[in-house]
Structures are given as C-alpha cells and as structure tokens.
Amino acid sequence: MEKKIILITGASSGIGFDTARELAIQGHKVYGAARRIELMEPLKELGVVPVKMDVSDEKSMVDAVREIIAADGRIDVLVNNAGYGYLGALENVPLEEARRQLEVNIFGMARLTQLVLPHMRARHSGRIVNTSSIVGKAPLYLGGWYNISKYSVEAFSDSLRMEVKPFGIKVCIIEPSGIKTSWGIIAADNLEKSSEGSAYETVGKNMARNMRWAFSSKFLSPPKRVTKAIVKAVNSRCPRTRYRPGMGANTIIFLHSILPACWWDAIGRGLGKSLPIT
Numbered sequence: 001m002e003k004k005i006i007l008i009t010g011a012s013s014g015i016g017f018d019t020a021r022e023l024a025i026q027g028h029k030v031y032g033a034a035r036r037i038e039l040m041e042p043l044k045e046l047g048v049v050p051v052k053m054d055v056s057d058e059k060s061m062v063d064a065v066r067e068i069i070a071a072d073g074r075i076d077v078l079v080n081n082a083g084y085g086y087l088g089a090l091e092n093v094p095l096e097e098a099r100r101q102l103e104v105n106i107f108g109m110a111r112l113t114q115l116v117l118p119h120m121r122a123r124h125s126g127r128i129v130n131t132s133s134i135v136g137k138a139p140l141y142l143g144g145w146y147n148i149s150k151y152s153v154e155a156f157s158d159s160l161r162m163e164v165k166p167f168g169i170k171v172c173i174i175e176p177s178g179i180k181t182s183w184g185i186i187a188a189d190n191l192e193k194s195s196e197g198s199a200y201e202t203v204g205k206n207m208a209r210n211m212r213w214a215f216s217s218k219f220l221s222p223p224k225r226v227t228k229a230i231v232k233a234v235n236s237r238c239p240r241t242r243y244r245p246g247m248g249a250n251t252i253i254f255l256h257s258i259l260p261a262c263w264w265d266a267i268g269r270g271l272g273k274s275l276p277i278t
Contacts, residue, residue: 005072007031010082012039018227024048055108065115078116079129080109085146085187088194098145105149124168129233130157131174138256141268172233177246184215203272221246
C-alpha cells in the first residue's frame with residue numbers, strides 16, 4: 001500500500017483520534033490537527049505528528065499547511081473531521097452560537113480545503129474526505145443549526161466533487177448515524193441549556209434525557225464503524241462518493257425520502273416526548 005501524507009482535523013479525541021491512530025498503524029504519515037495537541041501524546045508513539053490548529057482561526061490553518069508542505073512537499077489526503085453540535089430550537093439558539101457552529105462545521109472545512117487544493121492540483125492527485133451526518137439528509141428535531149451545518153457540508157462536498165474531478169482529486173462524504181461517543185452527551189447538555197426557560201423547555205429536557213439514554217446504551221454503533229468508513233475512503237483506489245456507517249443510516253435516509261413530511265415531522269417530535277426508558 002502506498003504511503004500517503006494525511007492531514008486530519010479534530011484528531012485529539014473520539015473518531016478523529018481513532019482514525020489518526022488506525023491510519024498511522026497502516027504506515028501512512030499522519031498529521032493530527034487539533035486545538036489541544038497535548039491530548040495526542042499517545043499518538044506520537046505511532047508516528048502521528050500533532051499540529052496545533054483551530055479551524056476557526058485563519059492563521060493556524062495557513063501555518064499548518066505550510067508546515068506540512070515544507071516537511072513533505074505534498075498533502076495526499078485531507079480528512080475534514082472537526083465539528084461539534086449545539087442543539088436547540090432555532091428561536092432559542094443565539095445567533096452568535098449559530099455563527100460559531102457554522103464557522104467550525106462548514107467554513108473552517110471550506111477554508112482548509114481551499115488551502116490544500118493548490119498543492120493537490122499541482123500533482124494532479126488528491127483526496128478530500130468530509131465528515132457529514134445523516135442529519136445532512138434527514139433533519140433531527142431541535143437540531144436547528146447543526147442540521148443546517150451538515151446540509152451545508154453535503155452541498156459543499158457535492159459541488160467540490162464536480163469542480164475538482166478534472167484535476168484528479170476525489171471527494172468523499174461520511175454520513176454516520178447515531179454513534180456512541182461523548183458527542184451525544186455534550187449535545188444533550190447544550191440542548192437542555194438552550195431550551196431552559198423557553199417555550200421548548202419541556203420537549204428540550206425530554207429529548208436531552210432520551211439522547212443521554214441512547215448515547216449510553218448498547219443500541220448505537222461504536223466509533224470504530226466510522227473509523228472503518230473513513231479508512232476505506234482514504235485507501236480505496238475507487239472510493240465511493242458516500243459512506244453511511246452506523247446502525248440504520250441508509251434506512252433513515254430512505255424513510256425521509258419517501259415519507260410524507262407530516263409523518264417525518266411527527267416521528268421527530270416523538271423524540272421530544274417523555275419516553276418510558278430506564
């Protein structure tokens with residue numbers, strides 16, 4: 001297998017950390033980018049190079065790309081994995097928070113892609129793997145700005161794919177369903193916080209409770225499912241346009257495409273009810 005120079009964002013924890021480790025074990029040279037590089041100390045033993053980066057900070061992205069090009073002369077693969085979810089009703093979430101979520105989840109991805117593309121185009125080779133979500137196809141109740149950010153990732157990736165194909169660059173999208181990570185617990189906390197004292201307080205608290213139960217249960221897929229999909233997108237000679245890891249991902253997107261809107265809306269609102277879970 002050809003050794004590749006890979007830059008992956010959000011590599012200090014969760015799926016990003018696991019993916020950086022797996023790709024390094026396979027023999028690739030991996031640059032793991034994150035704000036808290038001290039969390040990547042265990043990865044250094046495998047050859048992962050920590051890079052301090054905040055995808056909402058222009059200078060840190062420019063410096064990181066320059067550092068990699070100076071050291072290796074190329075970037076073969078960019079994995080845009082950094083992102084977070086701040087859930088809540090559109091009426092409640094402050095626009096400052098909405099802008100930050102879009103800055104991290106889509107504009108940071110877009111800017112880093114812009115910085116990497118000239119180097120890939122010069123070699124007429126490259127691969128960009130963008131982490132989206134099934135909520136970029138089938139919106140989550142009270143997902144608000146997080147849904148919007150992932151719909152944007154879908155549109156950005158589809159547009160990019162058409163534009164860069166003539167230059168030998170491939171674009172892949174990862175669309176996970178519910179994955180058992182700390183993301184769900186943090187998102188539930190944010191949902192409860194944004195709903196407090198509002199007309200959505202009851203449904204927000206109920207949904208946050210249901211999310212905490214789901215993300216602590218055995219029903220959701222393990223992070224390894226997403227890592228496996230990203231690794232396939234990186235290594236495959238002819239990668240798929242979309243990978244949908246996680247339990248029920250294809251089914252959920254299919255149901256959203258065929259069900260009447262009122263049915264889908266009712267299913268979503270059901271998540272805001274107090275369910276008999278223990």
